[in-house]
Amino acid sequence: MTFEELKEIVKLIDSSEISLFEYEAKGISLRLDKSINRTGERNRVNEEDTLNHNLSPSDFKINDASDKNIENNEKIEQWEIVKSPIVGTFYSSPAPDKEAFCSISQKVSKGDVLCIIEAMKLMNEIESPYDGEIIDVLVEDGSTVEYGEPLFKIRKQV
Structure with a gap:
């Protein structure tokens, strides 16, 4: 090896x-x-x-280009995890009586606000770094998140 x-x-x-x-x-x-x-x-x-x-x-094979396990017409799913850039409290909407910024199966564009993380009385908008679709919201509204904690799973648009 x-x-x-x-x-x-x-x-x-x-x-x-x-x-x-x-x-x-x-x-x-x-x-x-x-x-x-x-x-x-x-x-x-x-x-x-x-x-x-x-x-x-x-x-075990590593990057064997001659081994074609996937048909040309078969779609490869690519997804990314959006992680918390700071420690704070996760909020899925701008206010308790307002609708969530995003939900599962919703299409998002790069720069769309996904959530707010409150840190030291400051409301920090977390934006999508990718164009795609929300596959999963990995934290509950109002919960405390750590730096680097996964927040969302997004299926990247190919």
């Missing part, structure tokens, strides 16, 4: 929802565990989120 292949594996696992990945072949052992944070504390992990298989080299 080359260093470039190892970097690609790490990148693929990091961008996926896989919590645990183990690989062993020809004296090479690789274990990537995203359920442990930098302080050494274990994050909550569901058994369904865990991948723990012994793979053989023939099971």
